[in-house]
Amino acid sequence: MISLAHRSHPLWLAYLVHRLSGLGLALFLPVHFYMLAMVLTDPEGFDSFGLWTQNPLVKMAEFGLVFLLAAHFFGGLRLLALEMLPWSGRQKTLAAATVAGAFLVAATFLLRAI
Incomplete structure (x- = not known):
């Protein structure tokens, strides 16, 4: 039987x-x-898309996107630290700080966008 005990590790x-x-x-x-290409090929369509981006749901999606970017960035730093630095029992703290840092970056973006 396959053990899933590793999935309980932070x-x-x-x-x-x-x-x-x-x-x-x-x-x-x-x-x-596609949107970048639209600037060159269909400027009017891009302008109408720009109006749609003022929707609050789009702002929340932007929050999600910035969170994904920050989480991926900080997760990559964590992986680099795992590979390059001597590691100790502080891994849980550093992993939690990664998520907190990503959320902080995304929340700051959201507050500035609203």
Whole structure:
């Protein structure tokens, strides 16, 4: 039988957040590139899209996007630390700080966007 005990470890959650944030960013990038191309090919369409972005739900989605970016960034720093630094029992604290830092960055963006 397969053991799932590793999934109760806090660093497994950090691993999962890093993988899911990377997936979310990968799904967002084609949309982002499409919008950048629209600036060149359909400026009027891009302007109408700009009005749609003032919707509060879009602002919350931007919060999510910035959170994904910050979580992926800080998760990458955590991975670099795991690979490059001698590691101790402080891993749980550093993983929690990664999530807190990502949330702080995203919340700051949201407060400035509203």
